Structure formats: C-alpha cells, structure tokens
Amino acid sequence: MGAQKGKDLLLKMNDGSAFVTVAGLRSRRIAFNAETVDVTHAESADxxxxxxxxxxxxxxxxxxxxxxxxxxxxxxVRQVFFNGAIASCQVVVPDFGTVEGPFQISSLEFSGEHNGEVTFDLGLESAGALSFTAL
Known part of the structure; x- marks a missing residue:
C-alpha cells in the first residue's frame, strides 16, 4: 500500500436509512487496542x-x-450524543478496508477563536463487535 491522502479516511454514521459521511472533519483517527492477560507463574521459562x-x-x-x-x-452527531445512543458507524481506510460496528460518542467538544470559525472535536468508543471488509 502506497501513500494515501488523509482526506480519504472517512467516518460515516448511520442515520437510520443510510451511512452519512460526518462532514467537515479535517483530521480523523482510528485506534485498535487489546488488553493482555498475564498468566506468568513461578515456572515460566527464565x-x-x-x-x-x-x-x-x-x-x-x-x-x-x-x-x-x-x-x-x-x-x-448532536442527536446521537445527546440521546446517549449507540450508532452504527463505518470507518473507511483507503486501500485497506472498512471497519463497521456499533459506537457511542464519548466526547463532543466545541471551540472557537474570536476571529475564526467554530470547530468541534469528536470521540467515539466501540460498543460491540466490529467487522472488517477488505477493499
């Protein structure tokens, strides 16, 4: 996979009938994490x-x-956050695939400078099993 344009990493949220791209995002990030379970014991090698x-x-x-x-x-986005709803979302990673599943908005922040536009920061956490479809 060669270099990709950051603007092609898309976040989509289901509005009840279709997946809608969350508009206006200048930066997007998806991170996967897995906790580890330590089973080390007295007889573990070295x-x-x-x-x-x-x-x-x-x-x-x-x-x-x-x-x-x-x-x-x-x-x-505003409705999903204030309802505390879990929404079906897609993240499209160019030349990689699509991750889809339930997410809950965990943070929604607004900011603005007096001589600039109002911006927002959005955070979502997975709320169930995710699927991956390769492109």
Missing part, C-alpha cells in the same frame, strides 16, 4: 512474561476534529 492468547478485551476508538459544514450530519 521468568519471561506469558500472555493468555485471545483472552483480553478488544476495543476501538475513533477521534476527529473539524468544522461545521453540513447541517444534516451535524444534527445527526
């Missing part, structure tokens, strides 16, 4: 740590920063 395969909790987090651009996607 006291090296041992981990239990497949036992830790997996999670994904999405973050983004941008400006208000599209009234429909802005309203969708």
């Amino acid at each position: 006291r090296w740590r041992e981990l239990l395969e497949g036992a830790g909790v997996k999670r994904a987090s999405i973050s983004g920063r941008g400006l208000f651009k599209d009234a429909a996607s802005d309203a969708l």
Whole structure:
C-alpha cells in the first residue's frame, strides 16, 4: 500500500436509512487496542512474561476534529450524543478496508477563536463487535 491522502479516511454514521459521511472533519483517527492477560507463574521459562492468547478485551476508538459544514450530519452527531445512543458507524481506510460496528460518542467538544470559525472535536468508543471488509 502506497501513500494515501488523509482526506480519504472517512467516518460515516448511520442515520437510520443510510451511512452519512460526518462532514467537515479535517483530521480523523482510528485506534485498535487489546488488553493482555498475564498468566506468568513461578515456572515460566527464565521468568519471561506469558500472555493468555485471545483472552483480553478488544476495543476501538475513533477521534476527529473539524468544522461545521453540513447541517444534516451535524444534527445527526448532536442527536446521537445527546440521546446517549449507540450508532452504527463505518470507518473507511483507503486501500485497506472498512471497519463497521456499533459506537457511542464519548466526547463532543466545541471551540472557537474570536476571529475564526467554530470547530468541534469528536470521540467515539466501540460498543460491540466490529467487522472488517477488505477493499
């Protein structure tokens, strides 16, 4: 996979009938994490740590920063956050694939300078099993 344009990394949220791109995002990030379960014991070879395969909790987090651009996607994000809803989301990673599953908005922040535009920061946490579809 060669270099990709950052603008092609997309965050989409289901509005009940279709996946809508969250508009105005200038930066986006998805991170995958898996907890480890340490099963080291007195007889572990040379006291090296041992981990239990497949036992830790997996999670994904999405973050983004941008400006208000599209009234429909802005309203969708606001509604999902204030309802405390879990929304079906997609993250499209160019030349890699699409990650899809349930996410909850964990943070929504607004900021603005007196001589600039209002911007927002968005954080989402996975709320169930995710699927991956290769491109």
